[in-house]
Amino acid sequence: MKLQQLRYALEVYRHNLNVSEAADALFTSQPGISKQIRLLEEELGIQIFIRSGKRVVSVSQPGMAVLEISERILRDVQNIKNIGSEFTDYDSGSLTIATTHTQARYVLPHIVADFVKRYPKVRLTVKQGSSADIAQMVGNGEADIAIVTEKLDEQPELRKLDCHQWNYAVFVPDSHLLLECRNPLSIEDLASFPLLTYESAFQAGSSVARAFEKAGLDHPEIVLAAADTDVLKTYVRLGLGAGLMAKTAYNAETDKDLQAVDVAHLFEPSPVWIAVRADTYLRGYTYDFIEMFSPKLTREAVDRILYMPIVEDFSI
Incomplete structure (x- = not known):
């Protein structure tokens, strides 16, 4: 049994059982990976991967146990290397x-x-x-x-x-109607506008979801959800709606055409x-x-x- 064989098997699993992708990630050949995994399986006397023809289609029950242990072994090997490097190449x-x-x-x-x-x-x-x-x-x-x-x-x-911790702010263009609402902004006012926000903003248990539930409001209209703050800003500028984003994402120089309305009073800090x-x-x-x-x-x-x-x- 070789560490290389364990690494090959684990990489195939990490790449959704795609041997070609695992070979590319490891800068080696697909036949080489397949051969080493079969040698490991022969030594262990079990099938780690279940195959249909030449394709790997799933992981066997004992194979899953082998992969879990392999991950721990390879992590410990890396830890040992790190300990050595700490004293020989600390910087x-x-x-x-x-x-x-x-x-x-x-x-x-x-x-x-x-x-x-x-x-x-x-x-x-x-x-x-x-x-x-x-x-x-x-x-x-x-x-x-x-x-x-x-x-x-x-x-x-x-x-x-x-x-x-970080807080939310609402990003809108200078002429947006939201700026005419009362100060401080109420959650009812916010709910009256189409929103652009993060994909996770309204997941169960999030500070945003809890705030709307506490106010007895249904989720507002979400016209766009994205993980990328700059993407959200782009569509805010196009007038699709108000952007509910992290306050730290406001840049006074690059966002001169936008205003960030503080809504820390509406949502718990994240x-x-x-x-x-x-x-x-x-x-x-x-x-x-x-x-x-x-x-x-x-x-x-x-x-x-x-x-x-x-x-x-x-x-x-």
Whole structure:
């Protein structure tokens, strides 16, 4: 059994059982991957993947167990490498951050610029997606840390580092009728206009959904939902409706043709977390990036959260 065989099998699974895509991701050949996986299956005496002809169509029950263990093994191998690198190449390596478009576009630029100046030999990668997508990236090892703005109840293997909070604002052109409404804006007034907002804004349990439910209002008319804040702004400018977006996304220079109406009084603040796997060995520069993003998260504070033993309470 070789680590390479485990990596090949896991990559096929991660690419929705598409061997060609897995081969491209690993910069190798499809026949080579297929051969190594079959050798692994022969050694184990089980089928990891169920095939129909030459196509992989599903994962067997024992195969799923093999893949889960393989993921842990490969993660531990990477942790061992990280420990060695921490002492031999403490200021070089790679760091992959998964985050939302709003964070990547409006919050991270100056932090990333400062980090690159401090660690010029660290290869930094920023991946974007929904909160669910980026949490999954960290969970399966595609990213080292995730900066998320929604709940992570479905990822119990991740530890959350509380950073700060953000509030909503309504973005409208200078001539929009919403600007004629009372000040402060009421949720009834807001509900009377077509809205453009994030795909997750009205998910069950979100601060926006709770606010409308508390007011006894049905969901307003949503003319466009998108993950990209700049896309939402584009259609706000075209007059499709009022944009309900993160207040931090307003840029006084580039958004001179828009006004941002503060609606923090209507919606509860939304938390921002950094999520990491508790079993991941963090490099020194990763600790520094986390502290640059949220100064209260020093290395000592992060270690207390990540590695503090869980105390079971059996009292009744």
